[in-house]
Amino acid sequence: MKKLAKKLNKYIDHTLLKPEASLNDIRNLCQEALEHDFASVCVNSYFVKECNEILKDSDVKVCTVVGFPLGASTSETKVAEISQALSDGATEIDMVLNISAFKSSDYDYVINDMKKCKAAVGDKVLKVILETSLLNDKEIKKACELAKEAKVDFVKTSTGFNGGGATVHHIKIMKAAVGNDMCIKASGGVKTRQDAIDMIVVGADRIGTSGGVQIVKGEANERPY
Template identity: 35%
Template structure:
């Protein structure tokens, strides 16, 4: 008889250390950014992401020893920028204090079968910001299963730190099916960041069990999830595996 999988309990703090929150909509203001930084410090979220023009300010709000990473996007949200533009943006983010970056893959090139272009661009950006870790956004809701496998394989081979499922801007959710495809194609070593439509602890637990190591979640929803985690009978979220 097969043994039941081992279980662990994620405390609210443990869970917060798996969640990025952000202010990356075009309409987000300085006041919004300051509030998101305050929430991250209060709740212990692992990172805050802001649009590039706010990166320097965010770095002052979250100084190096505070324990919250400063993130920013490259080629966001379409991924269609020239490689030269992405390189300028990447170097600028790091110069302004970003301690991790989320890069949008060129999805049009991937869907056109131009894997060499995608691989070359990934390598160039990763080299430009090293040793700052790069998460590569592949926008799973716009890809076929085969394209997701190809994208995940390219990211794993590039030396990126994470495959990120999406921008959260499509209105379509990341699913367990997407996570399983990525983990199968990318292997066990690379991180997976799930972003888009994640709203409840049941989904969070299932995605962790499938291989997710980081989440990108709306700030209000993230706070609600931590509160819900805190109120669970075991004092945390039970996760198998």
């Protein structure tokens, strides 16, 4: 088996995006991230300030989502979300591709949407969620090529909210499309330690999951994301 470039915990974006998440749930998420030294927590923007306060003296990053989960908000709306998130302390942004524009073959809009978001993010990290469950293999490759042209930092598989998550097959397509020029995040449906390792071996640089604790302990993650 291919050796991991770093410890498994540092691949994990410890995630809680369900709409009913409470402030106490988020505080527990942050404490778990500190205990296991995860790469980041990934939360809805309402919680960014709280997470930043809890994690400010650690190297656990604060990630939030933009245009989530449909991607169909305007570029201006996404940029406004990014600006507020950065002001509140986010250091990574996971933005949803405009899937409607992409399916309409309006590739100029898709590229410009990503470029505007990257400009707003600046030197922070921008990940673009492709929602691979809604795309065929050819479309996944094309979306990766557009993201590469827009010079974003990561392509990411899924929101976990639209009928499917990451697969090894999808990661292979994404890796072939972006090579070593961009990073890849596998998210949604990563249930076990072996699932995570399988994704990493074929090209994933991050794993987005609500079951990070279970995965690093070698237990099954029964949560949906």
